[in-house]
Amino acid sequence: MQENTNDFSVPAERDYAETGSLTALIEGVLPALEKFMLFEGVEKTARQKGQWSALLDEPLPKQGVGAQGVMEILRDVVIPNGVRLGHPGFSGWIGTSTTTVPATTTFASLVSGPGYQGIQAYNLLEALALRWLAQLVGIPGSYQGLFTSGGSVANLVGLGAARQYAAERLGIDAAYQGVAALPKPRIYASKEVHHVVMRAAGILGLGRNALYLLPTDKSMCMDVGELSKQLKRDRLAGYTPVAVIANAGTVNTGAIDPLPQLADFCKNEGIWLHVDGAYGLLGVLDPRIAHLYGDLAAADSLVLDPHKWLAAPIGCGAAFVRDSNLLGRAFTLESAAYIEESQPDYQKDEVITSQFDDFGYVYHHFGVEQSAPARGAQVWSILKEVGEEGIRARVYRHNSFARFLAERVQQAPSLELMAPVTLSICCFRYVPPALQEQRDAKTSELLNQLNRAILARVRARGRCIPSATFVNGNYVIRPCFINPRTTLAEVEALAEEVETCGAALWNEVV
Ligand SMILES: Cc1ncc(COP(=O)(O)O)c(C=O)c1O
Structure with missing residues (x-):
């Protein structure tokens, strides 16, 4: 077809996409x-x-x-x-599907609040939900909060702030100059840290190798003595400590690093303390373990994912950083000609006549997104529906499930508890009576294979859907209870399923 660049006629038909109904x-x-x-x-x-x-x-x-x-x-x-993430028997990874109210709120927000900017209700809910979330767990209201797409980006944001802090102390503005001038940056974490932080270190230009992974003790918590020794060695060798990452609930076993001790250590050493509580920060609501968290105001940055224990729709994490200005220096957007409000000389009108005269609470200077969904509305709807007491009850119930299962496992002759229970994760495995006294490498491998086969069979039967991990080189069944639909019946059933499938599979091979 010949192009006619002089054709200025406008087709009369409406858009093909349905916009009503x-x-x-x-x-x-x-x-x-x-x-x-x-x-x-x-x-x-x-x-x-x-x-x-x-x-x-x-x-x-x-x-x-x-x-x-x-x-x-x-x-x-x-x-x-x-996918059956919401099935009452699903206890895999750290995942669940959302509940009815936030699902409906998300749909409502897609229709009436696509994006949270401007003078509108969803903008207020963004700020309100961050405020409530901080208050719920005990993060000071002065911390800058930000919703993100999940724990990966929330950790990136916290570590981005840590990078800015460490660099500025050496007179370098990392956001503008990069990190080439930052001598040998290093981030300390236990070997149980979530793998997304290595990627975050890579994206931030510190390099994945900047992560120094420290050994853990018997409880799978960071060994602070080792941290102290390593830091001394590193300072002599000219490394720049950028951050210590403390796990507030590891993904493998739910272990909580010694936060009060790490807070003192980081304060004395002048190092940024970043707390990855994507999964477990809400555990502070359980009075049986609240003391493990110490004073959260001692942390410089913290992560809490509403799309985990709060069962917000997937795609909802949150980061909190002590120093809002510093976070802004790390992540601010340049001004753009097409956004009048972003110009340095922009004068707000005294009288606001349209929702678009002001951006409202602005978050795009604190993270890596500009356009973003109204995630605050989801979190607001959850907290408004069930209140602080509803969340506290959920966390307590789920932690109790893990304790119950651990007890059940310890009483069962052919089940073995593989890690201490702190939060709502319980790691265990099936050990047939014939292998109970044997601890050699060949038996370990056999048990790993057997438990892998058990997991597959349990999942195929469909009543219980846990996942697995490795603890000290051993393959273990690893339920993580965060699913609001799970009841004690599914927890009891899981132990029975593992016993039944374990016995059947073992009989098939001997
Ligand atoms: C402790 C911890 N940090 C970070 C993440 C990563 O979060 P996301 O999958 O939302 O990116 C997870 C996910 O399970 C986690 O458990």
Whole structure:
């Protein structure tokens, strides 16, 4: 076709995308969603991948099927083949699906508050939810909060602030000059630290190798004595300490590093203390273990992921940093011609006449996103629905599940507890009676293989869906209870499932 650059006519038709009919379209898929939440038959999804993927995997459509057509595919193919993260027996990784109120709030925010900027309710909820979250766990209100897409980015933000702090002490503005002039930067953490922090160190230009992984004690907590010795060696060798990362709930076993001791240590040494509580910071609400957290105001930066224990929709983390100005220097956006408010000489109108005359609470100077969803509304809705008491009860209940399971494991002749229980994770394995006295390398490998097979069989049976990890080189079944739908029945069932599958599998091999 010949291009006609002089054609200034405007096609008269409306956009192909449906922009209304919300009620009809949603009503069309709601029954499928309600049915999904019964989790009947979803375990077939993996085995039947060929069938549903053939229905979905097609070339880019030239003509669309229209709104109703998409809803039908959603209803009949996509929703029934979703993932059972919300199943009451799901205790894998640190994941769950959201509850009804935040799911609905998220949908509402997509319609009426896409983005939180401007003079609007969702902007206020962003600030309010951060304030409530800080108050819930005992972070001072003066800390700068920020919602992020999850723990990966929240850790990146906290460590970005730590990098800025360490560099500024040497007269370097890391955000502008980079870190080439920062001599041998080093971040200290226990070997149990979550793997996303290595990537964060890489992205920040410190290098993944900047992570110095310290040994842990019997409780899988950082050995502060070793930290002290290593720091002395490193100072003599010219390293720049950038941060100490303390785990407030490791992903493997839920161990909490000695926070009060680390707080004193970092204060005396003048090193930034970053607390990764993506999973476990809420554990401070359990009076049985609150003392392990010490004073959270001693930390320079902290991470707490609402999409874990708060069961916010996936894609919701939070970072808190003591010094708002420093965080701003690390992450601020340059001014942009197309955003009038960002100009250095911008004068706010005295009288605001439109929602767009002001950005409201601005968060894009404190992290790595500019446009972002209204995550605060999700968190606000959770805290508003169940209150502080509802969250406290959930955390207490889930920690009690892990303690209950640990007791059950210790009383069972063929189960072995593999790590101390602190939060809501319980690591254990099946050991057949014939192998109980044997501790050689060959037996360890056999037990690893057996427990891997047990996990697969338990998951395939579908009642309980835990995941696994390694503790001191041993493969262990690792339920993590954060799922609001889980009851004690599923916890009891998990021990039984592991015993039943373990005995059956062992009989198959001997
Ligand atoms: C302690 C800890 N830190 C960080 C992360 C990473 O969080 P996300 O998966 O939300 O990026 C996790 C995830 O499980 C975690 O448990």
